[in-house]
Structure formats: structure tokens, C-alpha cells
Amino acid sequence: MDTLIDRIRREGKNLGNGILKVDGFINHQVDPALMDACGKELALLFKDVGATKILTAEISGIAPALTTALHMGLPVVYARKHKPITMPDQVFLTLSPSHTKGRMVELIISPEYLANGERVLIIDDFLATGATILGLVRLAQTAGASIAGVGTLVEKTFEGGRQALAHLGVPVESLAQIISMDGGQIVFATKQV
DSSP, X not given: OHHHHHHHHHHOEEEETTEEXXXXXXXXXXXXXXXXXXXXXXXXXXXXXXXXXXXXXXXXXXXXXXXXXXXXXXXXXXXXXXXXXXXXXXXXXXXXXETTTTEEEEEEEOGGGSOTXXXXXXXXXXXXXXXXXXXXXXXXXXXXXXXXXXXXXXXEGGGOHHHHHGGGOSOEEEEEEEEEOGGGOOEEOSSOO
């Protein structure tokens, strides 16, 4: 998606160690018009997968998940990283490594919002190693839901996440694919995978 790629080229910062800073428009301050355009594109890519719900992880996945859901007419559930007192005692919980936090994080979903038989479309901001998305997959499968597809704003192809998700046998789509961040550069794929 040219709009997203252009924005990353202009404002994204390569912080080294595979960390891409896009805080100014994706995951700290959010550009609603950009997120709407991304959500519209993701909704188009996944219009035929039969999803009944969109699943993401707090907090950076919420904006693209919400705009995708808006264009698909679906509800969004996000995995929380801390259990609030309003959540029931029995929850779906898994651990997932966080590259940007440098530690394991909990992903928690209340069973009242993810049910047996749902077809879940996972939408997140990044696909890197696939660890967070696989955590969401585990939560969905624990609930008895099936995975309809995986969509992300940005994919760092050099981190192997797409290969880690291959066993799911579902469509995996990303709007901007970065093939290298060596030497302080941000190099995009010329053709989407």
C-alpha cells in the first residue's frame, strides 16, 4: 500500500536491532485517516474469508483492527496485557515474547467475547517473528475458534514471521513489506509476497 510505505519512508526511523519506530502515526500517535485507508485495504483483502470476528493485541493492533472491522461490519476483540478486575476469574491466557519490550507479555481474553465456532481474522500492526500472532492463534484455538486469516500493516520479512505462520494454511497479508533494515536503511519489497 503506497500511502503507508510513503509515510514510513518519510517518518519511520530505523532504531537498529530490527526496531522500526512508527510512533508518530501508527502506535503512539495514530493518524485516523491513514488507519482508515489501511483498514479499508485490509477489509478488501479479507472480504471472502468468512470472518465473524477480528482479534488483535493491545494496544498497537487496536487501530488497524478497528478500522478493518468497521469496513467489514465485524466486532473487534483485543487481547489485554493485564487482567482488569472487570474480567471473570476464568480467562484465556498465553505468554508471548515482545521484541520492543524485551520480555514476555501476557495476552488475556475473556471467554465471553471469543466463542467456540467463531472464524477469527487476526489484524495487528506488525508481523516480525510471528510470536504475538501465534499467541493470538493459541487464544483463539483454546476458545474453539478457527483462524480465517492474518493481516498486518507492516511485515519485516527478514524475521521469518510468514514462515512461522505457514502451518496455519490461511491467507497472510501485509500492506508494507520490509525486506531489510541493515545499515540504518529501510528497504521495501518491490513486489508484495
